[in-house]
Amino acid sequence: MGDNNNVKLPPGFWFCPSDEELIVHFLHRKISLLPCHPDVIPDLHLHHYDPWDLDGKAMTGGNKWYFYSRRTHETSRITNNGYWKPLGVDETILSTSNHNLGMKKYYTFYMGQPPQGHKTNWLMQEYSHISNSSPSPSSSRRRRSQSKTDYSKWVICRVYESNCDSDENDDPELSCLDEVFLSLDDLDDDEISLIN
Amino acid sequence: MGDNNNVKLPPGFWFCPSDEELIVHFLHRKISLLPCHPDVIPDLHLHHYDPWDLDGKAMTGGNKWYFYSRRTHETSRITNNGYWKPLGVDETILSTSNHNLGMKKYYTFYMGQPPQGHKTNWLMQEYSHISNSSPSPSSSRRRRSQSKTDYSKWVICRVYESNCDSDENDDPELSCLDEVFLSLDDLDDDEISLIN
Numbered sequence: 001m002g003d004n005n006n007v008k009l010p011p012g013f014w015f016c017p018s019d020e021e022l023i024v025h026f027l028h029r030k031i032s033l034l035p036c037h038p039d040v041i042p043d044l045h046l047h048h049y050d051p052w053d054l055d056g057k058a059m060t061g062g063n064k065w066y067f068y069s070r071r072t073h074e075t076s077r078i079t080n081n082g083y084w085k086p087l088g089v090d091e092t093i094l095s096t097s098n099h100n101l102g103m104k105k106y107y108t109f110y111m112g113q114p115p116q117g118h119k120t121n122w123l124m125q126e127y128s129h130i131s132n133s134s135p136s137p138s139s140s141r142r143r144r145s146q147s148k149t150d151y152s153k154w155v156i157c158r159v160y161e162s163n164c165d166s167d168e169n170d171d172p173e174l175s176c177l178d179e180v181f182l183s184l185d186d187l188d189d190d191e192i193s194l195i196n
Numbered sequence: 197m198g199d200n201n202n203v204k205l206p207p208g209f210w211f212c213p214s215d216e217e218l219i220v221h222f223l224h225r226k227i228s229l230l231p232c233h234p235d236v237i238p239d240l241h242l243h244h245y246d247p248w249d250l251d252g253k254a255m256t257g258g259n260k261w262y263f264y265s266r267r268t269h270e271t272s273r274i275t276n277n278g279y280w281k282p283l284g285v286d287e288t289i290l291s292t293s294n295h296n297l298g299m300k301k302y303y304t305f306y307m308g309q310p311p312q313g314h315k316t317n318w319l320m321q322e323y324s325h326i327s328n329s330s331p332s333p334s335s336s337r338r339r340r341s342q343s344k345t346d347y348s349k350w351v352i353c354r355v356y357e358s359n360c361d362s363d364e365n366d367d368p369e370l371s372c373l374d375e376v377f378l379s380l381d382d383l384d385d386d387e388i389s390l391i392n
Contacts (some may be wrong), residue, residue, distance in 0.1 A: 010234055011221035012257075013205075025207035038206060061208075142215030 006073040007040045007059055012033045015040065015061030018125070019093045022066075022156050027129050030068060030154050041156065043068045050079045051109050051122040051159050064160040071128060071153040084124055093127070102129045121163065127156040203236045203255055211236065215289045215323070216260075218352050218378030219297045224324050226348065226350050237352065239264045246275045247305050247318040247355050260356040267324060267349040278307040280320055289323070298325045323352040355374060 009015065017026070029036045041059045044067040049057060051065075058065035077084040084107040091104040107124040110117030205211065213222070222304040225232045237255045245253060247261075254261035273280040280303040303320040306313030310375040 009209075011217045012211055014210045015208055016210050016212070017208030021207045179307050 007038075015059060015062070015066070017066075018126075019104060020095055020101060022127050022158070023093055023129055024095070027068075027102070027127055027154065027156050031131060039066055041066050045069065046077050046084070046157065049080050050081050051120075051124070053080075054159055058157075058159070064158055066156060066158050068154050069126075069157050071126075071155045076109075078114070079109075082109055082117055082120070083114050084109055085114070085117075100130055102127060121161055123160060123162045125158045127158070129154075161184055203234075206229060211255060211262070213262075214384050215300060216291055216297060218323050218354070219289055219325060220291070223298070223323055223350065223352050224262075227325055237262050240323070240353075241265065242273050242280070242353065243275050246277050247316075247320070247357075249276075250355055254353075260354055262352060262354050265322075265353050267322075267351045273303075274310070275305075278305055278313055278316070279304055280304070281310070281313075282357050296326055300321060312331070317357055319356060319358045321354045323354070327352075341374055 007015075026036060026041055028034075042057065044054075044057060046069045054065040054067070058067040060066075080184065085194035087106040087108055089106045093101045093104055094103050105126045105128070109120045109124070111120055112118055203211075222232060222237055224230075238253065240250075240253060242265045250261040250263070256262075283302040283304055285302045289297045289300055291297050301322045301324070301391040303322065305316045305318035305320070307316055308314055
């Protein structure tokens with residue numbers, strides 16, 4: 001998939017993958033050269049885009065943007081107007097059956113030149129597969145990582161603007177209003193009849 | 197669509213329609229006899245199913261079940277093991293441009309025989325279109341409602357078990373943890389390099 005991503009989901013449908021889905025169903029298939037249906041996450045060069053320029057380029061889901069990028073070893077990544085800096089917080093992603101699937105690393109976006117940039121509220125989560133986040137990859141994966149295309153170095157980036165209030169309101173239906181309704185007294189006991 | 201609904205979405209995709217999407221993109225199209233792509237919401241007889249029997253029959257999205265049903269005028273609806281009783285709370289559904297689209301009515305499920313049933317934490321939201329929730333439908337809609345099939349009397353039901361904790365955790369990524377990470381001091385200022 002190229003640099004122009006305009007995936008339009010039908011009304012009512014959202015792209016909202018879990019950590020496990022991102023690694024198992026997207027990153028693993030990318031690394032393993034398996035087809036991914038639907039192929040919605042594009043490959044982007046992280047340093048080509050400031051986070052606010054990702055809209056229309058990366059896959060969108062609930063005010064978050066997703067793309068594949070090549071994993072690099074440096075700790076910060078420069079864009080046109082700033083840079084991504086690691087928070088130094090890494091999470092191990094476990095499957096529901098408690099297997100280690102990979103890592104999630106956090107980055108914050110800074111405006112300006114490093115190291116004097118101005119911190120913003122843009123965040124990035126970078127997902128790497130166990131095959132390139134573990135010190136002891138399997139032999140088959142090691143062979144693949146040494147191939148010409150070096151697919152094991154793909155990561156998935158999830159970029160979003162941190163805002164607890166708006167995050168929790170992604171789905172306007174999910175509120176505690178239901179509990180209030182449940183506690184209301186019933187108003188009447190009209191006739192009961194079946195739907196025909 | 198029949199009584200057996202096994203729509204399987206690709207990993208990462210969720211069915212999570214807003215009030216406006218349910219009325220405009222699903223109910224309105226149903227009433228207007230327009231095709232709906234994808235046609236994921238089935239027609240069910242409300243009184244055939246206790247709420248916990250809807251799984252595999254109704255369309256699922258985030259621990260909520262969706263189906264079309266015929267609108268009736270009675271205030272409670274009997275199922276095999278209980279009945280739905282109105283809470284007496286109606287909401288007007290407005291579009292983003294502030295137009296009246298329809299109504300949302302709340303029901304609670306009671307186990308047992310009315311009116312001595314035992315209240316459960318199962319809730320139902322019943323969505324009706326403006327054409328059958330307004331006292332003055334347009335003439336074209338009135339003509340349609342008088343047709344043999346009487347499609348204007350369709351409603352959409354969204355059934356779910358009320359539980360604030362689980363509702364808010366539908367998306368495990370949406371937490372205030374991000375704010376904590378943002379407040380952390382940066383750990384180091386290693387070299388900046390571009391992704392090749």
